[in-house]
Amino acid sequence: MKKPTIKFYRRILQISVAAAFIVIPYLNHQLRINYICGNFLSVRIFGLTLADPLAVLQVSIQNWYIAPEMLMAAGIVLALAIFLGTVFCSWICPYGLLSEWIHWLARRILPKNYGGLKIRISAFRIKICIFTAGMFFTLLFAATPVMNQFSMPAWYSRIFQYIFIQEHLSLAAGVIAAILFIEFVSRNRLWCRYLCPQAILLVLAKLVNPYRLKVAYQKEKCLIADQRQGPCYKACSLSLDLKTFNQALETECNNCGDCVAVCEKKGQALDFQVKRWRNKGEALRIRGKY
Amino acid sequence: MLNRLLRPPGAVPEREFLQRCIQCGQCAQVCPFDCITLKTGWFHSGTPEIDPRVSPCKLCMRCSAICPSDALEDVPIEKSRMGIARLNKDECYTWMGFILCRSCFERCPLKGKAILLDKGIYPVITDQCVGCGICEYVCPKKAIVTIPARLMVHT
Numbered sequence: 429m430k431k432p433t434i435k436f437y438r439r440i441l442q443i444s445v446a447a448a449f450i451v452i453p454y455l456n457h458q459l460r461i462n463y464i465c466g467n468f469l470s471v472r473i474f475g476l477t478l479a480d481p482l483a484v485l486q487v488s489i490q491n492w493y494i495a496p497e498m499l500m501a502a503g504i505v506l507a508l509a510i511f512l513g514t515v516f517c518s519w520i521c522p523y524g525l526l527s528e529w530i531h532w533l534a535r536r537i538l539p540k541n542y543g544g545l546k547i548r549i550s551a552f553r554i555k556i557c558i559f560t561a562g563m564f565f566t567l568l569f570a571a572t573p574v575m576n577q578f579s580m581p582a583w584y585s586r587i588f589q590y591i592f593i594q595e596h597l598s599l600a601a602g603v604i605a606a607i608l609f610i611e612f613v614s615r616n617r618l619w620c621r622y623l624c625p626q627a628i629l630l631v632l633a634k635l636v637n638p639y640r641l642k643v644a645y646q647k648e649k650c651l652i653a654d655q656r657q658g659p660c661y662k663a664c665s666l667s668l669d670l671k672t673f674n675q676a677l678e679t680e681c682n683n684c685g686d687c688v689a690v691c692e693k694k695g696q697a698l699d700f701q702v703k704r705w706r707n708k709g710e711a712l713r714i715r716g717k718y
Numbered sequence: 719m720l721n722r723l724l725r726p727p728g729a730v731p732e733r734e735f736l737q738r739c740i741q742c743g744q745c746a747q748v749c750p751f752d753c754i755t756l757k758t759g760w761f762h763s764g765t766p767e768i769d770p771r772v773s774p775c776k777l778c779m780r781c782s783a784i785c786p787s788d789a790l791e792d793v794p795i796e797k798s799r800m801g802i803a804r805l806n807k808d809e810c811y812t813w814m815g816f817i818l819c820r821s822c823f824e825r826c827p828l829k830g831k832a833i834l835l836d837k838g839i840y841p842v843i844t845d846q847c848v849g850c851g852i853c854e855y856v857c858p859k860k861a862i863v864t865i866p867a868r869l870m871v872h873t
Contacts, residue, residue, distance in 0.1 A: 466744045589746070
């Protein structure tokens with residue numbers, strides 16, 4: 429039997445999380461099973477609370493109060509990002525799953541020569557700007573944690589909360605569908621890569637640790653090192669070019685492992701590493717061992 | 719139109735509540751009586767509300783125990799400050815002298831503290847009322863209205 433790739437395990441986890449957040453409100457409300465409850469802003473799993481760090485940041489800076497439970501809940505999520513990078517986006521987030529499927533569909537359906545929308549500005553900078561503007565607005569004008577309304581995974585789970593708790597179909601379902609349609613037409617994972625304000629705290633957390641998990645490229649082992657846009661580029665749903673992979677590009681990488689899975693059958697030039705970047709802007713090179 | 723829906727028991731004052739509520743909906747999911755609904759709409763969406771005419775709060779206090787961000791504080795029933803009930807004596811069957819109705823007194827979770835019987839007959843709502851809304855729900859004449867704490871002026 430063929431050995432399943434890393435992508436297989438990732439899909440299993442993504443789909444089970446996406447399915448779980450449909451089943452949870454049903455279990456809570458129809459069957460009264462309350463071991464797991466909540467949505468992507470804060471979820472309680474057998475007494476352990478996890479929370480969206482951005483939501484916690486907003487509720488705590490607005491009135492200078494942080495519940496100890498919230499501190500721990502956000503801490504666990506940030507700790508995951510510190511050691512493993514933004515794996516939440518690629519391994520857990522249900523919007524990421526929908527977005528990846530739409531991206532796959534766009535590659536199949538749209539004409540091959542249509543390159544899609546190309547954005548030349550660094551995604552990290554765009555996100556930082558959105559995050560700063562959002563926090564500014566939240567602190568000065570908003571009476572509620574307003575950036576929660578821009579969280580796609582939260583809205584995904586809230587749609588099902590509304591359906592099962594009060595039989596109300598939220599307008600957010602249409603908004604998510606519209607954003608997915610824009611991503612389809614532009615052939616670019618716009619929201620995840622450039623806009624999602626929730627991801628920025630995870631990226632900042634991951635930048636704290638130089639020994640975080642990251643994908644490393646070895647030019648010596650690459651079979652088509654002189655060509656641009658090899659199978660790894662095609663496999664990457666965020667359209668990152670692994671051959672010019674540097675520290676700036678690595679801030680956008682979600683450690684999904686699709687490129688590693690593809691390269692496994694070719695030259696095995698890509699692998700997960702925990703080594704630190706040598707110097708800024710230059711690719712990570714690994715010597716010895718191989 | 720003023721919003722006459724109640725916040726769940728243990729809610730901190732409204733302004734602070736809106737800031738603290740992380741909008742996760744756990745309170746609505748643990749409510750065993752389906753009292754709590756999540757507000758729909760834009761900025762306040764996902765914050766919990768209770769309509770006493772549909773399903774009043776039974777003060778089981780599970781929502782305030784589970785709230786992760788302390789927007790609902792885990793307080794004893796007597797301090798849950800959801801609002802206060804007001805009895806319109808001109809509408810009440812007992813006060814009008816038609817029949818001896820004690821529905822509100824019998825069903826009050828704080829029986830003997832929040833609702834007393836004046837002269838053993840006439841129901842009177844005291845300051846001890848926490849505003850759960852059960853009396854409003856059971857009143858056959860709808861003579862009781864629960865005023866949410868968020869509409870009351872704090873001094």
